[in-house]
Amino acid sequence: MTLWKSILKKNFHKTEALLDFLDFDEKNRALVLQKARFCLNVPIRLAEKMAKNAPDDPLFLQFVPLKKELDKHHESLSDPVQDRCFQKTALLLQKYQSRALLVTNGVCAMHCRFCFRQNYPYNFSEKVFEKELAIIKSDPSIHEIILSGGDPLSLSDDILRALILNINQIPHIKVIRFHTRFLIGIPERVSEEFLSLLKESKKQIVFALHINHKKELDQDVFDYVKKIQLLGIPVLTQTVLLKDVNDTKEALKELFLDLISKGMIPYYLHTLDPVQGAMHFDVSIEEAKGLIKELRKELPGYSIPRLVKEIPGKEHKTPIFDL
Ligand code: SF4
Incomplete structure (x- = not known):
């Protein structure tokens, strides 16, 4: 093993x-x-x-x-981002133009209590994604494949390698994006074998790491992230704004400074998706805007992620401006 x-x-x-x-x-x-x-x-x-x-x-x-x-909250939902409305197959979602998302599996290194996909009807029967890749192949408007889940790093190296080699054969795909949180729990997932399969990609790979608090980071995590960065792979980060976890200027500032100092780019700060059972994490839009305003006074612009909300049916994530 x-x-x-x-x-x-x-x-x-x-x-x-x-x-x-x-x-x-x-x-x-x-x-x-x-x-x-x-x-x-x-x-x-x-x-x-x-x-x-x-x-x-x-x-x-x-x-x-x-x-x-x-606790019951009338505004909370089982599928707050309406994933099921955007399913092309059980494993392929397309919400936005030019990108398609593969729900690669339902397994994660950890269960986050606020996960918007905790009720997703995962279907594990098809791990080669033949049907999904055929749909992507037939649509030249798709330029990027997002590997999500669950967590794509829960797949074996053999399955991931086969997937990457198949994507190599689709000329209009330019970028493969890994959405993962695995590294904060089990950074050892970035094995030499895994790094070698990343090298087999003919497409630009991008990592988007989900990190919410400075305590999730340590030297081991940084060392494994570095191995990915040394392959010329940009590492972006996504953070969910969570009450009592990271909803202070200090907590966010410490996190973003740590990320930037290791060459990771804070990309998105998401407001909570109102999934059932997680409403105690909700931070109001006004509070979120206030935090970003405070951060702008103390940090360079490149270290502050875009504050966004996912509104189902919109053509892109909705930026929250403070004008
Ligand atoms: S790692 Fe991601 S997909 Fe898995 S439970 Fe956490 S937020 Fe959800």
């Missing part, structure tokens, strides 16, 4: 085991939802970074289900 798969197998899936590991007392245990519909899935690396007996830890809040998830 590869190193990263053996690390993945050790993830925490049992709430009590994680709370024991984190030395939680009875009072704080009472806040936690024991049997969440979107199950607990936490890599050891992230659990080790969580403060002990601290339900307000920014990593704990992102990955451990709280009873708040059961």
